[in-house]
Amino acid sequence: xxxxxxxFFSLFLISNSFAQQTExxxxxxxxxQNELKIFDxxxxxxxQVDEITLLFFRQKGTPAVILVRPDGSKIYATTSLxxxxxxxxxxxxxxxxxxxKPMPGPWQAIGKILPDSKLMILSDIELHVDPLxxxxxxxxxxxxxxxxxxxxxxIEEGLFRDLVTLNVDFVSTNxxxxxxxxxxxxxxxxxxxxxxxxxxxxxxxxxTGEFALNFASGEWQPEYEVRTPILRRSLVKDPIIxxxxxxxxxxxxxxxxxxxxxxxxxxxxxxVQPESLIYQGTIFYPNGETQAFNLEAQDKAVRELTxxxxxxxxxxxxxxxxxxxxxGREFVAKIDKQEFEIDKPIEAVPEQPAPILPEIxxxxxxxxxxxxxxxxxxxxxxxxxxxxxxIGFIVIRVFIQKKPxxxxxxxxxxxxxxxxxxxKVAGSEQKSDSSDEILNLSLPDE
Numbered sequence: 477x478x479x480x481x482x483x484f485f486s487l488f489l490i491s492n493s494f495a496q497q498t499e500x501x502x503x504x505x506x507x508x509q510n511e512l513k514i515f516d517x518x519x520x521x522x523x524q525v526d527e528i529t530l531l532f533f534r535q536k537g538t539p540a541v542i543l544v545r546p547d548g549s550k551i552y553a554t555t556s557l558x559x560x561x562x563x564x565x566x567x568x569x570x571x572x573x574x575x576x577k578p579m580p581g582p583w584q585a586i587g588k589i590l591p592d593s594k595l596m597i598l599s600d601i602e603l604h605v606d607p608l609x610x611x612x613x614x615x616x617x618x619x620x621x622x623x624x625x626x627x628x629x630x631i632e633e634g635l636f637r638d639l640v641t642l643n644v645d646f647v648s649t650n651x652x653x654x655x656x657x658x659x660x661x662x663x664x665x666x667x668x669x670x671x672x673x674x675x676x677x678x679x680x681x682x683x684t685g686e687f688a689l690n691f692a693s694g695e696w697q698p699e700y701e702v703r704t705p706i707l708r709r710s711l712v713k714d715p716i717i718x719x720x721x722x723x724x725x726x727x728x729x730x731x732x733x734x735x736x737x738x739x740x741x742x743x744x745x746x747x748v749q750p751e752s753l754i755y756q757g758t759i760f761y762p763n764g765e766t767q768a769f770n771l772e773a774q775d776k777a778v779r780e781l782t783x784x785x786x787x788x789x790x791x792x793x794x795x796x797x798x799x800x801x802x803x804g805r806e807f808v809a810k811i812d813k814q815e816f817e818i819d820k821p822i823e824a825v826p827e828q829p830a831p832i833l834p835e836i837x838x839x840x841x842x843x844x845x846x847x848x849x850x851x852x853x854x855x856x857x858x859x860x861x862x863x864x865x866x867i868g869f870i871v872i873r874v875f876i877q878k879k880p881x882x883x884x885x886x887x888x889x890x891x892x893x894x895x896x897x898x899x900k901v902a903g904s905e906q907k908s909d910s911s912d913e914i915l916n917l918s919l920p921d922e
Contacts, residue, residue: 517589523580528597529707530573531636538588540566543573546581565705570639572705601626603642603702603711605667611747611801612718614693615809619674620644622667622683624702630681641703642667642683646696649715656694664688664698690810693720721809722747723797727816730785739781739793739816746802751775753799757811762789762818773799788820 521528532541540553553571556562563574571587605622612618622642624631643666648659665685671678674686696718700711726740743750755771763786771779783791795811873879 517585517587518582519585520582521578521580525578525580527574527576528578530571530575530597532571532573532585532587533569533590534571535588535590536569540564541571541585541587541589544584544586545579546583547579567639567705572639572707597627601702601704601707601709602628603700603709605700605711605713608698608713608716609803609805610716611803611805612689612716613747613801613807613809614689614691614718614721615797615811616687616689616807617810618687618689618807620665620667620685620687622685622700623681624683639704642685643701643703644685644687645699645701646691647699649695649697651695654694654717656692656696659692659694661699662691662696667700689718693718719747721797721811722801723811725793725814727791729818735785737783737785737791737816739783741779741781743777743779745777749800749802750777752806753797755779755781755795755797757793757795759783760792760794761786762791788818791816791818 534541543551545551551559551562553564553566556564556573561576565572602625603622604625606620608620609618624640624642644664646662646664648656648661650657664687667683667685668675669679669681669683673684675684676682694717695715697715698713700713702709702711722744724742724744726742728738728740730737741755743753752773754773755769757769759767759769759781761767761784765786767784769781771781781793783793793814793816795814797807797809797811800806
């Protein structure tokens, strides 16, 4: 009896489990579904699914969900850090979980998941944007809209759009024929679905942004990027040309005695329709005054603007254009501030009469200085060098060698004098002998 009851109970559990499993929506590899209603926070993954990205919305501030595999093992946000097949991002209100090669079978999520929340399967997020106009001007501000799809279907989950950012960058094509050659990428705008600015309604799935083309003109390539905490998609569009502003300026300075300067605005009729242009702006005078102006539309390619002559200084003009280009598209373009400088005049200094100086007795002319004698200079130079050598010899002889200055010379002189005296004595003696011999020869013996 007990065995029969045990078998019946086991059969009931198996059948109940089978019934619950049949109630689960199966996530398949080729399924077109991107949102699933989860029954008791459970879902089933088909064996053919190679990779899946799940999104759960939960109550704000609650812990991250816990995933339970079909075999009963659990996956936590903290323990998934060491798993190469799992990428998990948890925020205050949601969890995004990317799983490679998920275990087939019934899964379960444990956590404070919102009652009306759907299990979103992020398979192929794409951004679809409206094409940009073919003719754009520097200084324009344009509106661009885009829509997100998941697996080719529009994303209707408003909570998902809150965690998506759409950025737009302009990248230079580095075409040498344009001014933006070598320019760095320029971040343009962020597309939002918040009902602010150019966005018409919040949460309608249409992302809107405004582009302020206040950078260098030239050839640029728009690049759109969709970002979620663990997903990133890029969309690159064909290059576009941003033209220079369709007007040029000529400033005519007021002449002497004239009360106004003239600013001429020349319209490029090949780019815009001159009869559609409305000019609105402000003039900043050198004395600090400002003047607002407005020029109504006229069928003229040349317009004149009068500026009050406040003498020298810097005149500045801010200008905004409202009109239509040659393609018929209406535009609004803010022109770079134009500066016109008038130099300060140089004041003429009146000529002063020459002062009358009293007569001064002229001093007698001094005799010209005698010219230098080159021979005397050479003689004095030689004498000076000899004296220097002689003084050096004396210093070395007396103070360094410690010898008498004229000792050897005096002894030599004495020796020479003594030898001369001896020679004189010998000569006199010889002379005496000779004289004696002569005397002896002259006298007889008797």
